[in-house]
Amino acid sequence: MKRSTDRTLVTHVGSLVRPMSIRNILWARDHGEPYDEAAYEKTLREEVAGVVRKQADTGIDIVSDGEYGKAGWIRYVSERLGGFVHREFRTGDREQNPVYLIREAEKFKEFYEAYTPIQYYDWLPPGQSKTGLGNTVAALRQNLMVWECVAPITYKGQGAVAQDIANFKSALNGLNVTGAFMPVAAPMSARGLWLNAFYKNDEEIVVALADALKEEYKAIVDAGFILQLDDAFLAHEYDRLRGLMSEREAHKYAQRCVDLTNYALTGIPEDKVRYHVCWGSWNAPHTTDVPLRTICDLILQIRAQAYSLESANPRHEHEWMVWKDIKLPDGKILIPGVVTHSTNVVEHPELVAWRIRNFASVVGRENVIAGTDCGFAQSYNIVRCHPSVQWAKLEALVEGARLASRELWKS
Secondary structure, eight states: OOOOSSSOEEOOOSOOOOOHHHHHHHHHHHTTOOOOHHHHHHHHHHHHHHHHHHHHHHTOSEEOOTTTTSSBTTHHHHHTEEEEEEEEOOTTTGGGOGGGOOGGGTTTHHHHHHHOHHHHHHHSOTTSOOTTTHHHHHHHTTTOEEEEEEEEEEEOOHHHHHHHHHHHHHHHTTOOOSEEEEEEEOHHHHHTTOEESSSSSHHHHHHHHHHHHHHHHHHHHHTTOEEEEEOHHHHHHHHHHTTTSOHHHHHHHHHHHHHHHHHHTTTSOGGGEEEEEOSOSSOSOOTTOOOHHHHHHHHTTSSOSEEEEOOSSTTTGGGGGHHHHSOOOTTOEEEEEEEOSSOSOOOOHHHHHHHHHHHHHHHOGGGBEEEESSOSEEETTEESSOHHHHHHHHHHHHHHHHHHHHHHTOO
């Protein structure tokens, strides 16, 4: 993996806002509506080529395919695994999988009710009043589909990942970039929101997932790309579990998740892996987020060379100081988010440069690659920033890295 040897390199977390040409087709596919597969493949190939070129033209050094070939950062997983059925949502489905329970939803009840009424409805415990939300939820529930595991999990995504790889390789032809990476869901995050009607417990599920996903991980690395494991649920689940158990028990649970991730990485060289952790992409208070210091030991156990961490979110921006006390292991790289996806305010390049210099001051300039907090779209229909703002933020990221480099590498 390339390091920042003579300037601060620039990358991002991977997912970019899909154009409407792709979003319309993915919506149809997600809702069981007909669409033209050949036209979709052609559109996808052309759009991937365009977004990769735009990243290079913007000045991004280490680029992705925008995850254009995926419905979402974890939603794509069910499509590439055998053992699942895609069916309509039923009353009570959410209670079977509490993984998206937000601990602060009761503290900021009015906010969550207004911000995401459909999700808030599902977060409420069974039997609790849902007065006033019924009609809204009924309307939003129309055509809602869920994935349910009904048989042993197998990997059947060979064609899909091969298509992603081929489109990305074609898009990179003739471009001058430093590196290229493809994001995938880590095993615990891949558990996601789908329902289980087959396995006895989650421990069985996630081992089956790891065994299945190994094939995708290996295909990406064998194709010559850096593998990025997206694991938002490490922090999110830690937070949720702290409402159910002690700190020690939650840490023990998270340790099993880390061990499982390393199991899934068996045979893949560390210098081919980056590991991404964030605290959830929604624009909310985040008052119950687990501190970085609490989970830092878990993150550093992952067999990856680089760690991509949310660091521009105002709830976590101060945590660059954690690295004053916790030594980044030799040979490792930090990819701190120095622009965030959770607001449409575009960061000033001087602010970006200041954030980069903070990290360089504690871990060394050569051990920092400037990044973003998370993807700008968590799925084809969940967009955190307007596309024009997304590119403005990436431009500010590039300019901020240039400003920081002048200071960090001045003779």
